[in-house]
Amino acid sequence: MNPDAIPCKTELARELLRQRNALPRSQRLFLIMIDGRQPLRHFAQAAAQLGIGASALNNLVSDGLLQWGANQPAPGQKAAAPLPAEPEPPTASPQRAPAPMPSLAAAKMYAMDLAALMLPGQDGAIRQASRAVIGPGELRIWLGETARLIAEQAGPQRAALFLEKVGAMLPDDARLS
Incomplete structure (x- = not known):
């Protein structure tokens, strides 16, 4: 595992976290910690206490609940050479549904x-x-x-x-x- 990889929650993970009982407690607690800014090593102790090892981490990725931060190699992979930046064509920004009011x-x-x-x-x-x-x-x-x-x-x-x-x-x- 690459301890410098930065894990990020996916939209699916955020949706399941809002549903409260949709995930096992250990996965739920682990995903709550993930902020998309801290490297994997930052969560090592808590992950171990929750029983989240390499295979559970890989399952979170394959289940679409976790992804690796932009420009970050996945654990065990080498960083790819950056591609030259291409200008993006201007597009209209999509309308987002209003976020639910927090309670x-x-x-x-x-x-x-x-x-x-x-x-x-x-x-x-x-x-x-x-x-x-x-x-x-x-x-x-x-x-x-x-x-x-x-x-x-x-x-x-x-x-x-x-x-x-x-x-x-x-x-x-x-x-x-």
């Missing part, structure tokens, strides 16, 4: 899944505390406490990543800043 419940569930991944085996208190989250104010407090625990156990970079990823899922009335 407080979806953000909370996403945060719990991510926290469970970042604090393996230590997420019981976080799950218990999440039961008190019924509005945006409680969610902000709970996210702050969860980030503090992640910083203590996994480091401040992981806590910042947690807040960044969850922040992108929050509805406007629950934004962290």
Whole structure:
């Protein structure tokens, strides 16, 4: 495996993640971590804890859930020589369907899944505390406490990543800043 390859979620993976129960828990938690910016080596420890080895990684790729970043060789392959750039003909930009509005419940569930991944085996208190989250104010407090625990156990970079990823899922009335 090339530890410098950058894994990226596909649209199919994003759709299945939104469906909550469409993937096995280990695959779901692994895919949640993938951000399209970090190399494979960044996820090695978490992947091992989840039982995601080379064959499971290859299955994610062959199932269309994971792809390798642009200009990145797949694990075990040499980087291809770059092709000369050709100017692309101007095209009309396609109309995209509006993104669904994020919900407080979806953000909370996403945060719990991510926290469970970042604090393996230590997420019981976080799950218990999440039961008190019924509005945006409680969610902000709970996210702050969860980030503090992640910083203590996994480091401040992981806590910042947690807040960044969850922040992108929050509805406007629950934004962290």
